[in-house]
Amino acid sequence: GKSTMIHLLLRYYDPAEGRLTLGGVDYTTLSLKSLHAHIxxxxxxxxxxxxxIAENIGYGAAPHTHEEMVxxxxxxxxxAFISDFEDGYDTRVGERGQRLSGGQKQRIAIARCLLRKPRLLLLDEATSALDAESEALVQKALDGLIWEGEHTVVLVAHRLSTVVNAHQIVVMDHGQVVEQGTHEALLRRDGV
Known part of the structure; x- marks a missing residue:
């Protein structure tokens, strides 16, 4: 279910029935390059x-100022944690970011996405491997995105804490949508 949904949104394949749109435009009319530029x-x-760190955040982004990156x-x-490094944004992160914690890497990845200003932000289990403190910081960043309204954010998660503030929660079971609504509405239904 979740993998199929992510693959459809990334247009690894087109839907067998129905259609997907981005900003009202049918996915199948967009080139992969154009579509991926918005995701x-x-x-x-x-x-x-x-x-x-600066080059990692800026990877794939259009030309930008230091202020936009910050x-x-x-x-x-x-x-805050970037500023704590002696070299700040010029700190080298090492192979696969080995000098950073899991939470720091996730937050840099989120910053990279934000700098690109995508219309659609896909977060696939983005907090699943984090400790509680790191998850809380990443969750704070995600909550800001969800309520900002500039992006459509699709959160794929198993933890309730990750999606509790979402405008709309879709519950899937064995590849099928079984419930949807806000957190409060789903609690009132006492469903899955």
Missing amino acids: GVVSQETQLFNTT AAASAAQAH
Whole structure:
């Protein structure tokens, strides 16, 4: 279910029935390059490169100012820990980000997505491997995105704490949608 949904949203394949739209435009009319330019993805397996924090955040983004990068890092709850490093944004992260904790890597990945300003942000189990403190910081960043309204955010998660503030929660079981609504509405239904 969740993998199929993510694959459809990334247009790895087209739906057998129905249609998907982005901003009212049918997915099948968009080139993959155009579609992917409007999508940001953060998964539990964060990809960082053996370069600086600034270059990792800026990867794939259009030309941007340092202030725009700092704003994206701040929105992702990353600016404070980045500033704690002696070299700040010029700190080298090591191979696959080995100098950073899991939570720090996730927040850099979120900052990278925010700097690109995608219309659709896919967060696939983005907090599943984090400790409680890191999850709380990443969750704060995600909550800000959800309520900001500039992005459509699709959160794929198993933990209730990850989706509790979402505008709409879709509960899937064995690949089928079994319930949907706000957290409060789902609690009132006493369903799955």
